[in-house]
Each structure stands twice: as C-alpha cells, then as structure tokens.
Amino acid sequence: MTEPSPDGRTRRRGRRTRRIAVPLTVVSAIVAGTVLSGCGRQQDPDVYTVMNSSTDESYHRWDGDTLKRCGKELGITIEQQSVPASQLMTKALRMASSKSLPDVLQLDASEMPTFAEAGGLIPLKDLGLTTTDIPDGIVDFGSYDGKYYGAARTVNTLALFYNKDILDKAGLAVPTTWDEMRETAAELTQGKRYGLALSAGGAEDGVFQFTPFMWSNGGDETKLDSPEVAGALDYWKALLKDGSLSKSTVNWTQADVNDQFMAGNAAMMINGPWQVETLNAKKGLDWGIAEIPVPKAGDDSVGPLGGGILTVPNTGDGEREKKAAEIIGCMAGEQEQITYALNSWMVPANTRAAAVWRTKAPELAALAGQVSTARSRTAKVGARWSSVSLALQSAFQSALTGESSEAALKRAQQRVTSGN
C-alpha cells in the first residue's frame, strides 16, 4: 500500500498510515473471507450428500447403514447430513439460494408441494425412476400437480392403540365405530385415568390427528365449514364433555399423548407407529393396535399418510441428478424398504415389500389396513396446506375451549379464503 520512501519522515508517516491501514485491511479481509466462503463449494465427483431429518440416534444409524450399502453398490461415497425436522425446509431454501443443495433431499411429504411449486425439485420419472409396484395412494403421496417428485421408502399413519389389560379387565371389546368408542372411553374413564388420549395441540400434530375424524366423516380440507367437518369436531367436543379426554388435550403433542398412555393415564390413544419402539421398551405394558373407529359401521377409516419422501433437488447438474436418482432407487429398493420398515415400525411403500413385511410384523397388521385407505394431506390443496393447517388448528382449539364448532370452522374457512 505504501511505496518505499527514502527519507525517515515519510517513513514515519507511512508507519502511521500503516497503523491505520493494517486493522482496516484485516477487518476487510475477514469480512470478504466470510462472505466468499459462503458461496463457492467445491464438489467431489464421487461424494454425494443426502440431507434428512434423522437426528435421532437410531434413525441416523439406520440411514447411515443404508447409505453405506448403497454407496458400495453404486461405487460412490454417500454422506448423511441430518438437521431437525422443523428446520429442514428453511435450511434447504437457504441452500438453494447459495447453490449448495444436497444431491438427495428427504422432505416431509406435507412440505414437498411448497418446494416443488418453487421449482426446486426434478420429477423422478425424468431421471429414470418408475412407480411400478407402488400403490396409487402412495404415488399421489409423493406427487404434486400430477408429477411424481418423491419416492417413499415407508409410510405411516395413525391408528388406535389400546391397553389390553385395562380393556380385558373391564370386559370391553375394541371399539370400531364412533358410538362404541365414545361409550368404551366413558366406561374406561376412572379416577385419574382417561378413556382416550389424543393430541389437539396448536401445531401440525393436532391437525394430523384431526384428519382421520374429518375424512372418515366425509369432510375435507377444501371446505372447512361443511357439516361433515363440524360433525367430526363435535365428536371431539363430545368426548371432552364426557370427560373421556383430558382438558390438557389442547396442549398435548403426540409425544405427550404417548407419555400419558404409557403412564397408564389413558386406556386408549390415537397415535402412530413411530411410538412402537418406546412402547415396547416399557415393561409390563400390553398394548394392541386397531384401525381408527369410523362414524358408522361399514364406513372406510381414512387416515392421513405421513412420513418422509426422497426427492432430487434442482441443482442444475444433470449428471449428479441422475446419480442422485440411482441413490434413491437403491434406498427405496425392496430389500432396503423391508429393513427400514422393520427398524422403524412403519409400513413399506412398495406392495411386494409390504407383503413380506406383513409376515414379519403380524402384530401391526391393522396398520397395513389403515395405510391402504389412507391419503395424503396435500393431495387436494397442495402448497396451500400450511395455511389450511394453521386455520384448522386455531378452529378446533377454539371449539374445544368453548366456541361452537360451526362458528370456529366458518372463521377458519374465511381465513383460508382471504389468504389466497
């Protein structure tokens, strides 16, 4: 910055200048360095990344093993990057703007439409993956706007879990209709124990749990103020009024519901297969699983499909995207599906894999039945699901804390409509 100068005076001056210049240069260098390091990312041609939300130790390990096997099969190295489920979407969006998306992105199926609508995903069929042997419901689950973007390895849904000992002692059968469930729950409510536990919390958990009641009753998310949706909400209100549900229901997540069931504070609960591992770890708890009761005998029990799907983000590098599809092909292959399903207690997506799985996990047969009729939350409203979900959770919480179901749902529908 300063040129060498012959006389001492200028050199002194130069030194002073340097004294100012040095810290400034350092600061500028740090700033520039930080900014630049965020941009360019050198990619190793033989190293691929899969980003998922498997932050639990066991899930992280299972996925790690799968990726090791698939990497060997394809002759590449596959790295696993796990971030908490609630941050996955925003993290992926930030990566999109800094052009550092992973090769394979595992999204929650309800978040996929938002990402697909933004132009962030490549249709899997364009990359050579087929949907042979996958039931239509599960193809829809991974599709948005008629295009198949996400391959599911396994799916889950909700079911009715019951404490066998408590039901046997009371001499009661497992309920199959709403009326039966209401009566059974009322009879099983004794002392500190509630007949039924479910989650009506103010987040996606609560909405997930409301859908089987809404859908089995013939309602749907495109018209929240319909009498069918109100009927389902009135049924929840009736359970609460009977005292069969705890008043804390509005503040419970699905994990809280499971805790209550395990502690013996609830005789039955609505929950998903991801709780099975915890339930099995509890000694002396003899539980069973059944399909969620329906309004009238003969109705279909329609539950929500849940779970992650594997997608290929739009990175602009066609060669890597093709390889990414091969990784998905391996991860969602028949054998890997069975392994993952048996580990995580979920149902394989592929028909043939599901048939094998049924022989290996007969105690979860009810779950397989529930999955065959289940549908995805985003099939009808697509990327608008998050708005619908927020309006709906506010509505059922209002209704459960005093308002009439009709008024609460009418307001919810207005909120959804005005938000468009």
Add this chain to the structure above:
Amino acid sequence: MASTTASAALPADPAADAGKAEKPPSPLRAKRRRQLAQWGFIAPAVLFMALFFGYPLVRNIVMSFQDYSPSTFFTGEAPFNGLDNWRNVFDDGLFGKALWQTVLFTVGSLAGQFCIGLALAVFFSRRFPLNGILRSLILLPWLVPMVVSGIVWRRIFDQDTGVLNSFLGTLGLGGDTPWLTSTSMALVSVILVNIWIGIPFNMVILYGGLQEVPKELHEAAALDGASAWRTFRSVTLPVLKPVITVVLVLGFMSTVKILDLVLALTDGGPADSTQTLGTLTYQNSFVQMDFGAGAVVGNVLILISAVFAVFYLRANRNEGK
C-alpha cells in the same frame, strides 16, 4: 460485497499519497491526517454495524413490499407488490389480537419482574447470614436455557398430572386450574413463567444500583426522622432512577420480541390466545413460508423497539445535563 471491501480500505490511500509529498507537514494537513485516523478507527465499527444491522434492517423493510416466496430462493426474483403484504397482515384479525396480547404480555411481565426484583434487591441489600448463597440461588432461572424452562413449566402446568395442580390440590385450593389449556388463563401462565425468568436480571441490576446509594443520605434522612417508606421513596428511588430506566428499557426490548418461551409452552395456543408479534412473525415466515408477511410483522416489532430506544437515549441525555 467487493465494493464494501474496497471502500473500507479507501481511507488509508490518500494518507499514503500524502506521505510521498516532500514539503514539511502544514498544520492543515496534520489536521486532515488526524481526522483520517479518527475515521479509520471508526470505520471497523461502522462497517460492522452496516453489515450486521443496517443491511438486514433495510432488507427486512424492502422484503415487506415484496412477494417473497419459496421460489425466490431459486429464481432470486421477488416482485414488488406494493402494500399487499401490509394490507393482508393488517386485515387479518390475528394481527390485532397478537398486538394486544404482546402489550399485555410485556406490561404484565415487566411489572411483575420489576416489582419482585426490586423487593428482593432491597431485601438482599441488608446484611444477614447466608445472604450471598441465597442471592446466587435466585440467579438460577437466569442460567437455565429459555426452551428448557418452557418445557419444564409445561409439565408443571399440566392440568391433570402437573406438580402445581397436585400441590394446590393437597392444600385444598382446588387443583383443577386450566393453566395452559383455557383461552383466558394461558396468557397469564406464560406471563408468570416469564416473570420467574426475569426476576434475577432485575434483582442483580437493581441490587448493584442500591449499593451506589450513599450511606450519608440514609443517615441524614434517619436524623430528620423520616420513616422507612419515606426514605425509600424520597432518597432511594430518586438516586436509583437511572438504573431503573436501564432495567426497564432492556427488559422491554427482550420481552416484546418473545418467541421461544411461547413456542415451548403453548405454540401460540390454545386458539391463538398466546399468539404474540414474535410468534406471528415466526408463523408467517417459517410455517406459511410467506416471508413478505413475516417481514411486515417483524418491521412493526422493530418500530416499537425503536420508539422505546429513542425514549431511552433521550432519558440518558437528560441525565447527562
């Protein structure tokens, strides 16, 4: 970003050129050089502020006038949509509700934290055995991460199995209070937890302030025959005033933007009864992915904080006179 780097290095260059001149330095030049040096010292701070405060602030304001959706992250395009975001947010009944609840939450929390904190500070400024140990125990809530406090309190508040209701039940005081599950109680419960969290901060700062009150003033007041209450009101409080301003303004700024505690305790529910501006911003931006609407609420929050910051600065300037 390159332009920022260049401009940061710029002030040094003219000085370097001046170095090449052969004439002895004139007073004018010396002055200019001194000024340059001063600017040089300020520059890193200015650069820091501009990058980490100015830039996000301006971006947030601009974003509130844009249709900023997930696709923006891919295309980089966020078309301007005028006042659409603002109109949507203000038309939604939830905004007014969240604003009002934020006011209640802030006023309630500050009043509770401050009064209890001041009482404890006065209490601990006397000498008595175990004073030091007790005082450090009271700091505990401050050390526990906010989210942990939230989760623990959610269990304590559980209507059927929570410790609080069991305790009240054994005392024969009902024990069936719907702390977090009724729309009329939930906000009160959240405020109570926040008071519990905020007491240590208030106590520590006010305790420090009380140590600064000269002993002679108290002695003089005692000689004049002033009662304890009178001494507190006419001697302690006026001396403590600048400290009180600091405590309240800092408390305000950390309370008005509350998010983590509410998310951990109630998720804004039941039925939006604990929704605040902070949770609304979160919901708009990160659940609905409508970043424009999130920016609108965020801007309102910044504006509210800014107004109080001005009050704070003005109060401080008056102290200086």
